[in-house]
Amino acid sequence: MPTIEIEEKVFEIDGNGFLTKPEIWDGEVARLIAKYDGINELTDQHWAVINIIRNNYEEKGMAPMIRQICKGTGLKLRQIYELFPLGPARGACRVAGLPKPDGCV
Amino acid sequence: MTWYSWLAIASLAICLAGCIYHLIRLIKLGKPKDYSRKSGSPGSGIIYSFTGAMNPVNKESAYLNLPTYIAGVIYHMGTFLAIILFFVFFFTTTLNKMITLPLVLFLFLSAIFGTGILFKRVTDKKLKQLSNPDDYISNMLVTGFQAATGIVLLIPDASYPVYMVIASLLLLYLPVGKLKHAIYFFAARYHIGYFYGWRNVWPAAKHSR
Amino acid sequence: MEKTDDIKIKRGLDVLNSHKDSKLISHLNSCVHCGLCAKTCLYYLTTKDERFIPARKVELVSSIYRRYFTFTGRTFPGLVKARELDDKTVEEMVDLLYGACVMCGRCVQHCSIGVDIEYVVRKGREMLAEMGYVPGSLQSTVKAALETGNNMGISYEDFVDTVEWMEEELQDECNDTEARIPLNEHGKNVLYTLNPREPKFFPLSISAMAKVFYAAKESWTLSTNMYDVTNYAYFSSHPGEAKKIAQRMYDEMHKMKAKRLVLGECGHGVRSNRWEASNYIEKEFPFEAITSVELMAEYIRDGRIKPDKERIKDTVTLHDPCNLTRGSGVIKEQRYILKNCVNDLVEMTPHGTDNFCCGGGGGQLAMSEYNDRRLKIAELKIGQIRKTGAVIVATPCHNCIDQLIQINVTYNLNVQIKTLAEIVADSLPV
Ligand code: SF4
Ligand code: SF4
Numbered sequence: 209m210p211t212i213e214i215e216e217k218v219f220e221i222d223g224n225g226f227l228t229k230p231e232i233w234d235g236e237v238a239r240l241i242a243k244y245d246g247i248n249e250l251t252d253q254h255w256a257v258i259n260i261i262r263n264n265y266e267e268k269g270m271a272p273m274i275r276q277i278c279k280g281t282g283l284k285l286r287q288i289y290e291l292f293p294l295g296p297a298r299g300a301c302r303v304a305g306l307p308k309p310d311g312c313v
Numbered sequence: 314m315t316w317y318s319w320l321a322i323a324s325l326a327i328c329l330a331g332c333i334y335h336l337i338r339l340i341k342l343g344k345p346k347d348y349s350r351k352s353g354s355p356g357s358g359i360i361y362s363f364t365g366a367m368n369p370v371n372k373e374s375a376y377l378n379l380p381t382y383i384a385g386v387i388y389h390m391g392t393f394l395a396i397i398l399f400f401v402f403f404f405t406t407t408l409n410k411m412i413t414l415p416l417v418l419f420l421f422l423s424a425i426f427g428t429g430i431l432f433k434r435v436t437d438k439k440l441k442q443l444s445n446p447d448d449y450i451s452n453m454l455v456t457g458f459q460a461a462t463g464i465v466l467l468i469p470d471a472s473y474p475v476y477m478v479i480a481s482l483l484l485l486y487l488p489v490g491k492l493k494h495a496i497y498f499f500a501a502r503y504h505i506g507y508f509y510g511w512r513n514v515w516p517a518a519k520h521s522r
Numbered sequence: 523m524e525k526t527d528d529i530k531i532k533r534g535l536d537v538l539n540s541h542k543d544s545k546l547i548s549h550l551n552s553c554v555h556c557g558l559c560a561k562t563c564l565y566y567l568t569t570k571d572e573r574f575i576p577a578r579k580v581e582l583v584s585s586i587y588r589r590y591f592t593f594t595g596r597t598f599p600g601l602v603k604a605r606e607l608d609d610k611t612v613e614e615m616v617d618l619l620y621g622a623c624v625m626c627g628r629c630v631q632h633c634s635i636g637v638d639i640e641y642v643v644r645k646g647r648e649m650l651a652e653m654g655y656v657p658g659s660l661q662s663t664v665k666a667a668l669e670t671g672n673n674m675g676i677s678y679e680d681f682v683d684t685v686e687w688m689e690e691e692l693q694d695e696c697n698d699t700e701a702r703i704p705l706n707e708h709g710k711n712v713l714y715t716l717n718p719r720e721p722k723f724f725p726l727s728i729s730a731m732a733k734v735f736y737a738a739k740e741s742w743t744l745s746t747n748m749y750d751v752t753n754y755a756y757f758s759s760h761p762g763e764a765k766k767i768a769q770r771m772y773d774e775m776h777k778m779k780a781k782r783l784v785l786g787e788c789g790h791g792v793r794s795n796r797w798e799a800s801n802y803i804e805k806e807f808p809f810e811a812i813t814s815v816e817l818m819a820e821y822i823r824d825g826r827i828k829p830d831k832e833r834i835k836d837t838v839t840l841h842d843p844c845n846l847t848r849g850s851g852v853i854k855e856q857r858y859i860l861k862n863c864v865n866d867l868v869e870m871t872p873h874g875t876d877n878f879c880c881g882g883g884g885g886q887l888a889m890s891e892y893n894d895r896r897l898k899i900a901e902l903k904i905g906q907i908r909k910t911g912a913v914i915v916a917t918p919c920h921n922c923i924d925q926l927i928q929i930n931v932t933y934n935l936n937v938q939i940k941t942l943a944e945i946v947a948d949s950l951p952v
Contacts, residue, residue, distance in 0.1 A: 223889075273680045275683055275684045293930075309722075310888070311673040338547070339547065340544075342541050342543055344544070349799075349800040350807060362636065371631075372634075374632045437557070439557055444555055447594075447602045448555050489593060490602070494551070494552050497551040500551075501549055501636040504638065505630060505636045514848055517875055
C-alpha cells in the first residue's frame with residue numbers, strides 16, 4: 209500500500225493519492241493534502257467547497273455534482289476551478305478525503 | 314543422383330509442405346470480417362502497407378536505427394540471393410568468372426552483417442532478454458547458408474556436399490521456427506494494411522502532414 | 523492476487539483459440555525479436571526499462587500461444603521460450619498489459635514487420651478479463667457503467683438538473699431565452715453524446731457544444747437514458763461487458779429515431795462506438811455514427827457556422843488523441859476547425875498519425891494502480907507542448923484533458939486546456 213508523508217504525518221493512499229481510509233480524514237488532513245498540491249492556505253471559500261463534498265460523501269457515499277457545489281457555495285464554476293487547479297475531482301475531492309471517483313478523472 | 318541431392322530435395326519438399334500448411338491455415342481462417350461502416354479503402358491500405366509504409370523515411374524502426382536497419386536489409390538480400398543460387402546449383406555450380414566474384418563478395422558481406430546482428434543479439438541487454446534459442450539457431454542457419462553458398466561458388470567440388478547438408482537443415486527448420494516470418498510477414502502486413510485502410514488512416518499521404 | 527485454477531486457465535486460453543479470421547495468428551506468429559520498436563514507445567523512451575519494449579508485451583501473449591497451440595512450443599518449449607499460463611505469467615501480464623501500455627498503437631506503424639502490437643495487447647487483456655484479473659479501479663468504472671447507465675453513477679435528477687443549469691448559461695451567452703438543450707426528443711437529426719465527466723465536474727463543454735448547435739440551427743437532442751459515450755470495457759477488454767454497453771447505445775438510437783449518432787469528444791468513446799461496437803454486437807449500424815469533430819468541420823465547410831478567428835489571439839496547439847487519429851482516421855478535421863477558429867496554431871512534433879499519447883490512454887487514467895508510471899510517461903507530452911510555446915492546448919478528448927489538467931499542475935506548465943467545442947464556441951460571435 210503506497211503512503212505519502214506530509215509534515216511528518218504518514219497517510220495510506222491509493223496510487224492516485226486519494227485516501228484509502230476516508231474515515232481518518234479531518235481538517236488537519238485536508239490542510240496537509242492541500243499543501244501537497246501547492247494550496248498553501250485553505251480559505252473560507254475552499255472550506256465551503258470541501259464541506260459540501262464531505263457532507264455529500266457521508267450521506268450518499270459519492271462525490272456531489274459540480275452543480276451542487278456551485279449551488280451550495282454560491283461560487284461560480286470558474287472560481288471553483290481556480291480554487292482547486294487540479295479540478296473538482298483530483299483536487300477538491302482529494303482534499304476532502306474521498307476515495308477516487310470512477311471514470312475519466 | 315547423389316545422396317545429398319536426395320537429402321536436399323526431400324528437405325525442400327518437407328519445407329514446402331510446412332509452408333503450405335501455414336498458408337492454407339491462414340487462407341482458411343480467412344480475411345477480416347468487420348461489421349463497422351468503412352470510411353476508407355482496405356485495398357489502398359494494403360498496397361500502402363507494402364509500399365509507402367515500408368519506406369524507411371516513414372519508419373522509426375528504420376531511421377532511428379540506421380546501421381542495424383541497413384545491416385538487416387543487406388542480410389535479407391543476401392538470403393534471397395542464396396536461395397536463388399540454391400536452385401541454380403541444381404543445374405550448375407560454375408558460373409561466369411565475371412559474376413562469381415561480386416556474388417561471393419556480396420554473400421560474404423551479408424554473412425558478416427548476419428554475424429554482426431547475432432553479436433548484437435547476445436551483447437545488447439534489451440535484445441538478449443527478448444531472444445530465445447530459436448532466434449540464435451535461425452540466424453546461424455541463415456548466416457551459415459549464405460557463407461556456404463559463397464564457398465560453393467569458389468570451390469564447388471570440395472564444398473558442395475556440406476553446403477547441401479546446411480541447406481537441408483535450413484529448409485527443415487524454416488516452417489517450425491521464427492523463419493516462418495517469411496510467410497507471416499506478409500500476413501501481418503496485409504492485416505494492418507486492411508485495418509488502417511478500412512479506417513482511412515492509411516494511405517498516410519492523404520492527410521497533409 | 524487470486525490464484526489461477528483450471529477453469530480460469532481454460533477461459534484465458536480460449537481467447538487465443540477462437541478465431542474470427544486469420545488476424546490473430548498472423549500477429550502472434552510474426553514478431554522477429556528485432557527490438558527496433560523500443561524507441562517508438564513512450565514507456566521505454568521515458569524510463570529506459572527494457573520490460574516496457576512493445577515486443578515484450580507481444581512476447582508475453584505469443585509465448586503462451588506457442589506453448590499451447592504450436593508444434594514447436596508444445597514439443598520443445600525451451601527452444602522458443604514458450605510459457606505456461608500460470609500465476610507468475612498472469613502477474614506479469616497484468617503488470618505489463620494493463621499497467622504499461624496506453625494502447626496508443628504508435629509502435630504498430632513503426633514495427634519492422636507490421637505486428638499489430640496494440641491488438642495483441644488487447645487480446646492479452648481479454649484473456650485476463652475472462653480470467654477475472656482486471657485491475658480493481660478499472661473494473662469499478664466498468665461496473666458503474668453497467669449498473670447505472672453511465673460510468674460515474676450520475677442519477678437522472680442530477681443529470682437533468684445540470685443540463686437545465688447549462689441551458690441557462692447558454693441562454694445568457696446567446697442572449698436568447700429560446701436557446702435550448704433538448705432532452706429526450708424523438709426523430710431529431712442528431713443524438714448527441716457526452717463523457718459523464720462533463721455533467722459531473724466540467725459542464726462548460728456541454729453549453730459550448732449547445733452553442734455550436736444553436737448557431738448551426740441543428741435539430742438535436744440528448745437522451746437522459748443513454749448519453750454516456752465511453753465504453754470502459756473496451757479498455758478492460760471484456761468482450762461480454764463491452765457488448766452490453768455497445769448494445770445500449772444501438773438500442774437508444776433506435777428508440778430516439780435519430781438520424782445521426784454524434785460522438786462527443788472522447789477518443790476511446792469514438793473508437794469503441796464508431797468501430798468496435800458493430801463488431802461487439804456483430805451488426806452493421808443502419809444509422810450514421812460520426813464524431814462531433816467531423817460535424818463541426820462540416821458546419822464550417824457548409825457555412826452553417828461562421829467562426830471569427832480574431833476572437834482567439836493566443837497561440838494554440840493541438841494534442842491528437844491516439845484513438846481519433848491512428849484509431850479512427852480523423853486527422854484533418856480537427857486541424858481544419860482550428861485553422862478556422864484561432865489565429866495562431868502551432869503543431870507539435872510529431873503530430874497526426876505519429877503523435878505521442880498524453881499518457882492517460884488505455885484506461886490508465888482510471889487505474890490508480892499505475893499512477894506513478896502515468897505521470898512519468900507524460901514527460902514526452904510536456905516537452906512537446908513546451909516547445910510549441912502555446913498558451914492553449916486544444917484536444918478533442920475528455921480523457922486526454924484530464925491527464926493534461928493534472929500534468930499541467932504537476933510539471934508547472936501553465937497552459938489552458940480546452941475541448942474543440944469550447945474553442946469553436948469561443949470563436950463564434952454572439
Ligand atoms: S501501444 Fe503504445 S504504449 Fe503500448 S506498446 Fe505500443 S507504443 Fe507502447
Ligand atoms: S519491431 Fe516488430 S518485429 Fe521487431 S521486435 Fe518489435 S514487434 Fe517484433
